[in-house]
Amino acid sequence: SQKIEQNSEALNIQEGKTATLTCNYTNYSPAYLQWYRQDPGRGPVFLLLIRENEKEKRKERLKVTFDTTLKQSLFHITASQPADSATYLCALDGVGSGNTGKLIFGQGTTLQVKP
């Protein structure tokens, strides 16, 4: 069955540094991968989508890479700020999702940026 792994331990970094979060998956070849941000008490918020034929995607201070050989995505936040502190979830399109957009989510990694 599909399996998605994200670092379960919280990531603590200093303000201004680059945060790098990892998402690994097995037993599947997704057409695309998405990253979401979730703040306490709120629903996840979509950040970026990267397709299988794309190596890298950027949006402001965010960068996502997608290595289909390693079955891994890296999510980078450059010049991190305390406001970036949140839980970040990666998600893959589910088997047989077709155009319905079914997603399978990882457990998420909590990022804490210290001033």
Added chain:
Amino acid sequence: DAGVIQSPRHEVTEMGQEVTLRCKPISGHNSLFWYRQTMMRGLELLIYFNNNVPIDDSGMPEDRFSAKMPNASFSTLKIQPSEPRDSAVYFCATSERSEQFFGPGTRLTVL
């Protein structure tokens, strides 16, 4: 648009009672998803609809859970009878293409 609307935001009930969670999707979004989130299991997909039709309910844990989408503007998730292990945050999300838009969630506590 107000985004995805869920009600109630909090629900506390006793074991054995029926619980109904409600969701109003973003207008024009043709896919609707119900998720459950717990610390132990993370965000789990329960069921999703496409154009008001249930497509995949393989994530529904038991027959105690049921979901309906009578029209494009409304969906319900019902638990009958509820059990303490159903305590979780339940999210509704909708999409037009690939990215999903989540509601604020309903925090359910079953005593």
